[in-house]
Amino acid sequence: MATSDFAETDFEGAPSRLAIDPQAVARNYKRLAALTKAECGAAVKADAYGLGMAEIAPHLAKVGCRTFCVALVSEGLALRRLLPDATIYILNGVFDPPAAREAGLIPFISSLDALDAWPDDLPFVLNIDTGMNRLGVALPDALQVTRRPVMIASHFACADTPHHPLNALQESAFRAARSAFKDVPASFANSAALLTRPQSHYDLVRPGIALYGGTASPDLAPLEVAVRLEARIVQVREVETGDSVGYGAAERVRRASRIAIASLGYADGYLRAAGGTNETNGAPVFVNGHITRLVGRVSMDLVALDVTDIAAKRGDYVEFIGRNVPLETVAQKDGTIGYELLTDLSRRAVRRYGPL
């Protein structure tokens, strides 16, 4: 079939496209689950870190995941429709008990007020702040709680920095909480703690980013890559030494260059911070077997890249995130983390679920 037979909303031939491999996520789950004696759950909040909860959660269930964490009741309701039998925790808590009750969603209760507002006959997780000072009942208050939670939980502030002193302080506070709730199951570990702190696994681990192939800690290899973001070259142009490329004339080329303009921009969720200037290199990209880099600013719908030394023509695909361009490398260039890049991916890049 000729390319012209495809609408631009088809993955084949799409100007920008995002391949997502739910089986790779499921394989990552199995690898993580094998690292612990605890039950392994999955954080699928924010639409499975932007990758599509509806497409991914059933694959996790198929490989044995029974427990899922989302942030919001709306996310829990959507997940319940997909997985009638799963245990679903609502990390941000619940403002409307009837909605949660109906769907069997279990809140993380993070304040005594929230506990008072939660019906006596419904299960809840007591989320205890052990030093992050984000969500969670303060430890002295937690020790006053007389209702029995189905689980106690806490969350690390610095698990991605294994030697940070706060980790041990939080673990010690959680041990104190544990002794007040004997025989109540406990959950503490995110991806980084699952990979580096076996003493914190307890009864349920809650990995998110590692499932999706993100790096949970700078010291750790990521698991299998599960996404690839690509876009097509729309035009290739010759640029003279010293000429600038793009908005703001932010970068001048230092040699006579061939510049490819590709159909991707910050409206696709590819951050503007990835651009290059005279002082800083643009983010790496992968074109026809070669790594090169962005030149000048990222616009809403377009980016420029240096293909002076690469055979590249109109219609070729460029990889912006994937096996050849690690998520974390782009995130570092952008001054952010892989989590933010994934959740920023927009719905403009056409999606396909299947092997990369």
Ligand SMILES: *Cc1c(COP(=O)(O)O)cnc(C)c1O
């Ligand atoms: C997001 C989240 C997780 C998962 O964290 P990762 O670093 O992605 O593994 C676990 N627990 C809580 C409370 C979270 O908010």
